[in-house]
Amino acid sequence: MKTTLPGSRALAARLMSVGLLAFGAPGLASCAVDPSDAVDHAELPAPGDVDVVRPLKLSERARVPEKEPGFIAAALGEDEIVITHDGSLPPFAAGDVLGGTAGGGYLARVVRVRALDATRVALETTPAHLTEFITEGHFHVHYDAREYARALDEHLARARELGDEDGEQIASQAEALKVSSGASLKLLDLSSASLPASCGITAHGSAVLDVTAELSPVLDLEVHVGPRGKLNPVPELKQLRFVASGKLDVSAKLHGAGTVTGSCAVDLLELAGGVPSLPLPTLTFWVGPVPVVVTTNVVPKAKADLALSFTAAEVAAEAQTTAELAAGVDYRDETWRTIWEPSCSASGTALVGAPGAITASGKVSAGAELRARLYGILGPNVGVQAYARVTAETAPPYCSYDARVDGGVRAYAEAEAGVSVGPLDLTFKSLELVDLELLHFDGPRTSGPLRDAPECGAGL
Secondary structure, three states: OOEEOOOOOOOOHHHOOOOEEEEOOOOOHHHOOOOOOOOHHHOOOOOOEEEEEEEEEEOOOEEOHHHOOOEEEEEEEOOEEEEEEOOOOOOOOOOOEEEEOHHHOEEEEEEEEEEEEOOEEEEEEEEOOHHHHEEEEEEEEEEEHHHHHHHHHHHHHHHHOOOOOOHHHHHHHHHHHHHHOOOOEEEEEEEEEEOOHHHOOOOOEEEEEEEEEEEEEEEEEEEEEEEEEOOEEEEEEEEEEEEEEEEEEEEEEEEEEEEEEEEEEEEHHHHOOOOOOEEOOEEEEEEOOEEEEEEEEEEEEEEEEEEEEEEEEEEEEEEEEEEEEEEEEEEEOOEEEEEEOOEEEEEEEEEEOOOOOOEEEEEEEEEEEEEEEEOOOEOOEEEEEEEEEEEEEEOOOOOEEEEEEEEEEEEEEEEEEEEEOOOOOEEEEEEEEEEEEEEEEEEEEEEEEOOOOHHHOOOO
């Protein structure tokens, strides 16, 4: 039977960091602040939720240090975890498999133990496989950026009505969380960017480009671990399903004047001065004694393909593509399959302001690669991109122009997961990079007059 964990006690807002929200399951009061310090009406909303289909069970060597008596803190380094304790924490040994929420979540196997002093121990580690930590369980994590932003808006409105000394601080934290929620993730915002000389730009002409790309992501991650068979208790990964869905908007405006002849491909992120990856909120849940931590980085991708040819003319064109999509991977029954459910629409227009032989074509592609990781190690990469294209041209006797707008959306996926294949063996089942089908959508066609001349007829 499928159950849903309630959003249990959150830390009081004034004690909660912007970067991490941890939620405890019922009965885990040690993860919550003292009730006298918590203000129920000031609790920040959770950035997602978890559905537990089957409770999680840990392996014999699995440990969650932050749930053990005597634990104080964990600091993550490269291939090392330094544990601070009060002296009563049970000792660690090589072969222990540790899971925790520090540093965005970790899942590691201890290789060597080195005491630093009476209250600190350094653990040399290597990444562990999920099935070394969890032997059985089934859960589904869901995150909707727009729903989270709406919940923060509602919380913000309530916080401003509190009228106590914490109201402003709570409101400030809620605003910061809303910015990081990714409700409308700005992948690219390029304004009046001059095209380089490689596009045919000289002293006799110019061309500038405006591009915006926004993504409103929804993430779903499902994980199922269980014994390989009735007579073989070795745990294996039975299902790993990740779907990135939501809305992707790409719009572009091109303006050229003078004399320009050339074609080029432009890295729009480089033209914008570089755009870093954008982290979504860390999703941290407690399922019984087991922490579940999902991190997602959004890596923008954007380029333009342009072909321009006009003399002593002015060309303005714009195009926009809006895509609703779902893309992802599903590992089940020892087989990978891809998930791809797109739809899109395209719109735009063009205006040409002088007679003559003119062609202008601009295609802008933008999107992002979403890298979701469970405990920072297990998860796929899913890329989604939409393109918007506009083409304008004239033909003799150069009395009018015709313009076409179209758009489309594509995606790709790749993944790798540790899968038990025998009593003591673990191998990796890989999904090599798969390009998902391109969906094309024709937009409007437009035309207009270039000039009023006798040879063009009275109607122009």
